[in-house]
Amino acid sequence: MKSTKPISIRAVKRxxxxxxxxxxxxxxKINIVPIIFTILNVITTLMMMYTMIMSFRDLSQMASSASVTSDNDSAFQQVLNIVESVLSDAIKLIFIWTVNWALIEWYEKPKKLPTFKDAFQIFNRGNFLHTLLLTIVQSMLIFLWTLLFVVPGIVKLFSYSQTYFAYKVDIENGTRQGQLTDYIKVSRRVMAGRKWELFLLELSFIGWHLLGILTGGIAYIYVVPYLNATRVAYSRHLFTLAMSESGAA
Structure with missing residues (x-):
């Protein structure tokens, strides 16, 4: 399913x-949850940056002696933090996926406007548990790759980026892959040789992200829908090319 024909960044944005x-x-309306998540993340990040800057004045007071008990508590807390991080990422993926699935259907039938309910189709079409498990698996794999250094984690983030589309294809066809990881394998195959292309697509939004940060997240009311629709447009081209070239082979 590997495709070699380049996909135009301008075309998918258009x-x-x-x-x-x-x-x-x-x-x-259909992007409201990702919009809220993104704005809250921006506000939280800005507050953390402010707190870190202010804390530099009190660094001398932060040193304290550690006991064996506190070390054990710290290790346990780190495990809890990892679990919380993976589950948090999985939940965010669920809401991003369900919005993207609504966008896929909108692209397929552009004259039929999606409803607010369509943006939560994961919860009302019997796919929630399976999707939750899949997002947890994907989030855990990305986390483990990130432990090897940041760059491998970013590479895998792009490599696994099409899992949602592969799963949506099966939902529409009423089929299922043998294992959850098979959807991730499909994503890896279609993204072979494409990760740099997708990176450039994401990089083309850097100005919009800066505007979002400078406005305290308000600009993301426009940016998030635009970004999500662009990503879905890219995925549609990617799978169309991959399947056509696979059929020609």
Missing amino acids: EARSLYHGHFKTAI
């Missing part, structure tokens, strides 16, 4: 803007 043209209220 498709995203075309999809939303005259319907941006609908775009905001």
Whole structure:
């Protein structure tokens, strides 16, 4: 399923803007949860940065002696933090996936506007438990790769980025892969030789992200729907090319 034909960044962005043209209220409505998550993340990050800057004045007071008990508590707390981080990432993925699935359907039928309920289809179409397990597996794998250093984690983030689309294809066809990791394998195959291309696509939004940070997250009301629609447009091109080239072979 590996595809070699380049996908135009301008083209997928243009498709995203075309999809939303005259319907941006609908775009905001179906993207509302990712928008809220992103704004809260920006606010939290800015507050943490402020706290860190202020804490530099009191570094001399932060040193304290550690006992064996505190070491054990610290180790246990680290395990809890890892579990919390993986589950948190998995939950965020669930909401991103369900929005992207609504966008996939919108692209397929552009004249039929998605409803607010469509943005939560994971919860009302019997896919929640299976999707939760899949997002946990993906989040755990990315976390483990990140432990090897940041770069391998980022590479795998792009490599696994199409898992949601592979799973959506099966949902629409009423089929299932043998194992959860098979969807991740599909993503890895279609992204072979494509990770740099997707990185450039994400990098093209750097100005929008800076605007989002400078506005305290407010600009993400526009940026998140635009970014999600662009990612879905890219995935549609990617799988279309991969399947066509696979069939030709």
